[in-house]
Amino acid sequence: MRNKTLTQYLIEQQREFNSIPPTLRFLIEVFACSCQSISNIVSKGALGGVLGIAGSKNIQGETQKKLDIISNEILIKANEWGGHLAAIASEEMENIFHIPNRFPKGEYLMMFDPLDGSSNIDVNISIGTIFSVLRCPKEVTQPSEKDFLQAGTEQVAAGYAVYGPQTDFVLTTGHGVNCFTLDREIGSWVLSQENIRIPEETQQFAINASNSRHWYPPVQRYIDEILAGQDGVRGKNFNMRWVGSMVADVHRIINHGGIFIYPADKREPNKPGKLRLMYEANPISFIVEQAGGSATNGSQRILDLQPIELHERVAVFIGSKNEVERVTRYHIDI
Numbered sequence: 001m002r003n004k005t006l007t008q009y010l011i012e013q014q015r016e017f018n019s020i021p022p023t024l025r026f027l028i029e030v031f032a033c034s035c036q037s038i039s040n041i042v043s044k045g046a047l048g049g050v051l052g053i054a055g056s057k058n059i060q061g062e063t064q065k066k067l068d069i070i071s072n073e074i075l076i077k078a079n080e081w082g083g084h085l086a087a088i089a090s091e092e093m094e095n096i097f098h099i100p101n102r103f104p105k106g107e108y109l110m111m112f113d114p115l116d117g118s119s120n121i122d123v124n125i126s127i128g129t130i131f132s133v134l135r136c137p138k139e140v141t142q143p144s145e146k147d148f149l150q151a152g153t154e155q156v157a158a159g160y161a162v163y164g165p166q167t168d169f170v171l172t173t174g175h176g177v178n179c180f181t182l183d184r185e186i187g188s189w190v191l192s193q194e195n196i197r198i199p200e201e202t203q204q205f206a207i208n209a210s211n212s213r214h215w216y217p218p219v220q221r222y223i224d225e226i227l228a229g230q231d232g233v234r235g236k237n238f239n240m241r242w243v244g245s246m247v248a249d250v251h252r253i254i255n256h257g258g259i260f261i262y263p264a265d266k267r268e269p270n271k272p273g274k275l276r277l278m279y280e281a282n283p284i285s286f287i288v289e290q291a292g293g294s295a296t297n298g299s300q301r302i303l304d305l306q307p308i309e310l311h312e313r314v315a316v317f318i319g320s321k322n323e324v325e326r327v328t329r330y331h332i333d334i
């Protein structure tokens with residue numbers, strides 16, 4: 001028998017556990033559908049004329065690639081009309097996006113990183129899309145940025161699509177993590193992994209080691225011990241992987257275990273890491289915790305952090321529980 005589609009899965013969840021209200025189900029389906037459109041464009045590559053830079057910079061001062069902008073536009077157009085959203089925020093837009101008056105407004109706030117791993121677009125390495133969903137505060141009819149500034153624990157759904165050898169859609173609504181693979185022949189997402197669990201023990205780590213001279217002592221100690229392998233205090237050898245697309249690194253980690261680190265470092269002492277809290281770290285942390293892993297900023301659980309601004313950055317230590325707990329301990333012990 002063929003595995004169930006995303007639609008079937010969501011309807012069953014709604015029927016059996018009453019865990020996904022109809023508007024949230026619609027939101028997830030519409031979002032997953034927009035990832036299909038991005039996947040199609042990504043797969044055309046140079047033939048679609050979508051590679052290269054756009055010639056502009058985003059709010060973080062990063063050079064935008066054509067696909068960053070195209071993906072953002074696809075997501076806005078696909079998600080603005082359904083009546084289920086009150087407002088949208090994106091890595092590629094300085095300010096929040098208000099749902100145009102010609103469309104009805106709904107009860108959810110959506111945030112996304114339209115294209116994660118931009119440096120890999122032109123070289124045919126896995127990239128992805130990350131999203132996070134919050135409830136719009138009840139009394140609010142015209143949301144502002146401050147309505148988005150809710151802790152990650154308030155997320156009602158989060159997920160990512162990874163555009164790799166296969167296109168996968170990984171989803172949590174707070175009841176475990178499932179993966180759906182795009183079946184291009186039938187045009188549907190088909191359940192390919194149910195209730196994903198991250199192994200607690202791991203011998204894999206992911207960090208951009210070219211920054212090692214800038215690391216603070218807890219990270220330096222943790223990585224030094226890993227590199228010492230079976231001759232050191234860890235008593236076992238580790239293997240390193242760094243894709244340069246967090247979605248791809250995290251996708252490997254939720255399947256095989258591992259730890260993904262992007263720490264704050266001494267280059268810019270006031271900058272708490274590179275990744276963005278609201279639409280990168282929070283949704284990924286929600287997924288990782290739902291799969292039995294952990295996620296901290298070195299001292300606190302990421303999902304407990306009170307956001308201060310939409311585009312704020314955060315240090316991340318994410319993945320297999322025992323490793324995340326160990327490196328977090330090293331920060332607290334110092």
Ligand code: AHG
Nearest residue numbers: 113115116117118119208244245246
């Ligand atoms: P984005 O493409 O959305 O800006 O995110 C890129 C992020 C993340 O996906 C990746 O892990 C990290 O930046 C790579 O950083 P380095 O360039 O330092 O390797």
Ligand code: MN
Nearest residue numbers: 113116117280
């Ligand atoms: Mn990103």
Ligand code: MN
Nearest residue numbers: 091113115116
């Ligand atoms: Mn991005």
